[in-house]
Amino acid sequence: MTEAALYLIPVGLSDTGLDTVLPQHNINIVGEIKHFIVENVRSARRFLKKCDRSIDIDTLTFYELNRHTKSEDFPAMLAPLMGGEPMGVISEAGCPAIADPGADVVAIAQSRGLKVKPLVGPSSILMGLMGSGFNGQSFAFLGYLPIDATQRSRKLKEMEHRIMRENQTQIFIETPYRNNALVAEICKTMPPHIKLCIATDITGSGEKIVTRGVKQWLKQLPDLNKVPTIFLLYK
Amino acid sequence: MTEAALYLIPVGLSDTGLDTVLPQHNINIVGEIKHFIVENVRSARRFLKKCDRSIDIDTLTFYELNRHTKSEDFPAMLAPLMGGEPMGVISEAGCPAIADPGADVVAIAQSRGLKVKPLVGPSSILMGLMGSGFNGQSFAFLGYLPIDATQRSRKLKEMEHRIMRENQTQIFIETPYRNNALVAEICKTMPPHIKLCIATDITGSGEKIVTRGVKQWLKQLPDLNKVPTIFLLYK
Numbered sequence: 174m175t176e177a178a179l180y181l182i183p184v185g186l187s188d189t190g191l192d193t194v195l196p197q198h199n200i201n202i203v204g205e206i207k208h209f210i211v212e213n214v215r216s217a218r219r220f221l222k223k224c225d226r227s228i229d230i231d232t233l234t235f236y237e238l239n240r241h242t243k244s245e246d247f248p249a250m251l252a253p254l255m256g257g258e259p260m261g262v263i264s265e266a267g268c269p270a271i272a273d274p275g276a277d278v279v280a281i282a283q284s285r286g287l288k289v290k291p292l293v294g295p296s297s298i299l300m301g302l303m304g305s306g307f308n309g310q311s312f313a314f315l316g317y318l319p320i321d322a323t324q325r326s327r328k329l330k331e332m333e334h335r336i337m338r339e340n341q342t343q344i345f346i347e348t349p350y351r352n353n354a355l356v357a358e359i360c361k362t363m364p365p366h367i368k369l370c371i372a373t374d375i376t377g378s379g380e381k382i383v384t385r386g387v388k389q390w391l392k393q394l395p396d397l398n399k400v401p402t403i404f405l406l407y408k
Numbered sequence: 409m410t411e412a413a414l415y416l417i418p419v420g421l422s423d424t425g426l427d428t429v430l431p432q433h434n435i436n437i438v439g440e441i442k443h444f445i446v447e448n449v450r451s452a453r454r455f456l457k458k459c460d461r462s463i464d465i466d467t468l469t470f471y472e473l474n475r476h477t478k479s480e481d482f483p484a485m486l487a488p489l490m491g492g493e494p495m496g497v498i499s500e501a502g503c504p505a506i507a508d509p510g511a512d513v514v515a516i517a518q519s520r521g522l523k524v525k526p527l528v529g530p531s532s533i534l535m536g537l538m539g540s541g542f543n544g545q546s547f548a549f550l551g552y553l554p555i556d557a558t559q560r561s562r563k564l565k566e567m568e569h570r571i572m573r574e575n576q577t578q579i580f581i582e583t584p585y586r587n588n589a590l591v592a593e594i595c596k597t598m599p600p601h602i603k604l605c606i607a608t609d610i611t612g613s614g615e616k617i618v619t620r621g622v623k624q625w626l627k628q629l630p631d632l633n634k635v636p637t638i639f640l641l642y643k
Contacts (some may be wrong), residue, residue: 271544272427280541303526306515309506313548
């Protein structure tokens with residue numbers, strides 16, 4: 174019997190089979206949980222079916238947690254766990270609580286002294302870093318860069334500074350339809366000794382993780398329009 | 409037949425069974441690779457035997473890559489991959505190239521336009537962050553803190569600054585026999601609104617991921633002497 178804890182359950186990043194990106198252990202755990210806090214009910218259902226075709230979705234309870242959820246509704250979601258039943262957190266892609274609302278409910282669980290158990294799964298941040306060849310002893314993930322042009326170029330300057338002064342790899346993402354504009358701006362504004370790693374469709378059939386100097390990229394800018402991509406900068 | 413690439417092969421962080429922390433896919437890939445770049449030959453052999461008891465270790469070639477390896481010896485290690493054969497990188501624990509010499513050989517592979525393929529596996533940094541309830545949209549891993557008292561307290565001040573100003577979770581490690589001293593220093597010097605997450609033995613039987621305010625920790629300091637631990641700070 175699975176112990177009562179808040180299990181953080183990663184999902185795939187791409188259309189690859191689950192056994193490519195998730196340990197069997199995760200599938201076993203999922204099968205023993207009846208209450209799930211999810212970012213999107215439909216895709217969570219799809220994921221659970223993929224884990225186990227024979228799973229009876231109708232016996233499960235889903236609590237939706239996304240930007241529309243009021244924070245005062247978070248604590249009530251944990252009632253089953255407070256009552257001694259295991260619960261799962263499932264986000265839209267990758268690892269829950271890394272770049273999604275899952276972190277809020279984990280924080281509440283922690284504040285109540287409830288057990289939290291993260292499970293192993295794919296992270297585009299970590300896999301991008303592994304594949305980049307950049308410094309993995311010091312790195313920062315910044316999420317989305319500012320949209321405002323002034324703020325954005327200030328952010329890029331700050332990243333350059335931290336690469337040079339702190340030997341810290343800088344990792345970030347962009348809204349996919351703005352990818353091309355971002356890459357062009359980076360390659361034009363960053364000094365020649367800065368390297369850019371572009372990691373697209375990680376774990377997917379079109380996976381590409383390529384590191385080049387910014388001036389080298391400038392010679393042949395890739396088309397990343399609407400392609401899920403993570404960007405890494407270092408020297 | 410596995411395509412020619414430099415496969416970054418994570419290993420376990422604890423004594424847990426491999427199916428708890430690694431996808432079946434990794435085990436399949438490992439079985440098709442004959443040339444491995446490893447941090448420690450003995451533990452790499454042990455890992456490969458754990459993946460597949462029937463594996464014939466004597467048919468495999470190992471290239472040792474650690475702090476004793478001269479950087480001019482790195483490129484030669486990639487000869488089999490240059491010749492079209494898949495190669496694997498295996499570090500002592502967790503994900504290769506994140507906090508070990510693997511990153512250097514990945515950088516060389518990237519500079520030669522060779523394909524790099526990171527595989528999914530456990531990362532104490534990522535799993536600690538997932539379980540902490542801290543901000544996963546902006547975070548930094550700093551590796552080891554400075555040993556020198558002045559530099560260390562300056563570093564702690566800087567972390568506090570980035571937590572408050574940039575809402576950036578700060579993640580770091582310490583040499584295990586210094587864990588207790590570090591926790592005591594953090595809890596005494598950080599302001600009351602700072603929270604500390606202590607994540608020990610991640611994926612292991614003694615796994616504990618606990619977030620508390622620094623003043624709350626101060627009331628009852630845990631004994632982390634020689635226990636593998638990752639530390640996270642946020643507000």
